[in-house]
Amino acid sequence: MAVSIKEIAKAAGVSTATVSRVINNSPKLSQKTRDKVLKIMKEMNYVPNSLARGLSNQKALNVALLINIEEPSSFHNPFFYEVMHGIETAVYKRGLSLIIASSRGEDKQEIVEWLMNEKRMQGIIIPSSLADGKLLNLLRKRKFPFVVIGKFEEGIKPVSWVDINNQQGGEQAVAHLIQNGYERIALICGGMDKVFNLDRLEGYKRALARHQMPMEPNWIVETDGSKNQAYSAMKALLQSDNCPNAVICGDNILSFGVMKAAQEMEVSIPKDLGLVSFDNYPLATLVEPSLTSIHIDVFQMGEMAANSLLALIDNPDASQQQMLISTAVEVRESSIRRT
């Protein structure tokens, strides 16, 4: 049995209340007793029992992150790891732990309700891909703090979210290509049902406008996100008489399709075709040529989401916050013509 507050109290010749005040560094305490108690605590290597504190405070000890094994898209990727680290880093500073709420298919509610009912968490972070009205209303009804990772707009009710600044990413991709001498820039992206694709497209358009470059409608290709469709799209583009000399891909998977098409058509990247890809996965460095990518600070995304959540926990009536995280161009081979 570990040493408890009582034993510290006895050893220090004070009451447990005083020890508790030391733990919570309450201001109304003489420096003398504080020091004495602290010394004893150290000597007996006392650590307060979190369960008892939680019970007494009526506060859960954790913050949860919802994940879903049947969601192979956005989060099912190497970055996920860093998001977790970001969240954990932020909540740890507050003495909280990160717990994983692993949902299976449709059963998101089940685990979330369990965690709420059992008082296992103070708040929850939800990837936008898993945020639907049903779940969010459940949380709202219970006035339970939550933050969405990924831009999220649902009706009129404001929601706190943190996202990558995809629009900025789109602009940077275009600007980078222009700077490197490409002036006929296409965009191949995933489905426009995803907000981040819309944002990337928007950034693309803006940058073209800003640089006073014409926008060819058929240079903007929406795909289902598969390598195959990207392949076909790129092939079609290369065969058209109005052929682009650079392309921006919505993610690394699409880039694979583009590279395959280029190879088949004997179009050299980066000589004849510049390529910039979103999603700076580790594998962007592995392919030939390595992919210039729009880098995304996922760790920071996790940290900010957590901090946003903590703010909501501190003050449930605080206004919902929306935050965007800056992107950056990670320059590699696919967009630099060898001189």
Place this chain on the structure above:
Amino acid sequence: MAVSIKEIAKAAGVSTATVSRVINNSPKLSQKTRDKVLKIMKEMNYVPNSLARGLSNQKALNVALLINIEEPSSFHNPFFYEVMHGIETAVYKRGLSLIIASSRGEDKQEIVEWLMNEKRMQGIIIPSSLADGKLLNLLRKRKFPFVVIGKFEEGIKPVSWVDINNQQGGEQAVAHLIQNGYERIALICGGMDKVFNLDRLEGYKRALARHQMPMEPNWIVETDGSKNQAYSAMKALLQSDNCPNAVICGDNILSFGVMKAAQEMEVSIPKDLGLVSFDNYPLATLVEPSLTSIHIDVFQMGEMAANSLLALIDNPDASQQQMLISTAVEVRESSIRRT
């Protein structure tokens, strides 16, 4: 404030002790009262407070998984996600939650000690890459249950671990290639300081022996795990006069190097060179040709690790268990000669 055991007791006209017995379905209870109490619990939608239970039972509510952001290797990959799901699935069945213990660089002890001291976890799962003597001794000294993910052998003290059956994987890779008409099979793998590489090598050797095929020492190449070294190694192999017609890669990254070499030398995969890769990452389906891979059931690995840990928690004196998970060949293009 949520409904507590007292209110249930009052509503049911019994004592809190009885309600508690219902919750823990103690055997000494008449069916009649049990039903009555259960009914009331349902009606008032009562859920026991986990913190109070934990405090009373002297049991933490969680099991932890240690991760490290500065560990880009084995776990920093898409599979990690599934390991977590596996662990969570198993511990959830026991009413426990999975918490993430995120360590930064050298400071593994810090977070682990914190979680132990604060009674936040009942046991911990540690990737073998993070398991060192210092950490393990800390855990052992406190008689704290832990399980390692990945084969782990340290001195004489037995440790519970769960790993992929890498040896089997090596054998399967060879057998598959032989079956498909390749008979000059090389192996390019990562550093032999990693046990799993040794195991894969061992499986390779065994399979060759079983099929009575000669083993060429220079067909076994150890690399540092980088794409570049795999590239050079493959190039050298292809240029040698004793050139293999198939190769097994220790992971997907090495495969990239191999594919680059093959392409440069105008050696066609799978026609002139069969390729089987370990690590069935999603991207194995993306490259051209798609990679025949040794598939690994990572979800199961998580589940088994968790179950092993739970067994240790139930009975700290139980013997340490070591478990291997079967691999399987996922056949794709890179190892099947088109007829």
Place this chain on the structure above:
DNA sequence: CACAATAATGTAAACGGTTGCACTAGTTTG
């Protein structure tokens, strides 16, 4: 120097469960 104001500490009741022990009522047993 008496008295009020203030600062420092203690007392004891929560928080929401669990459980050893005592008790009651019904069932065996000799």
Place this chain on the structure above:
DNA sequence: CAAACTAGTGCAACCGTTTACATTATTGTG
């Protein structure tokens, strides 16, 4: 039919904190 069990239930202490309120010690004021 009394004694000995047994099954079912309640009482109350306990798990390790926090905190409102009461109490005591210290300081400042006229």
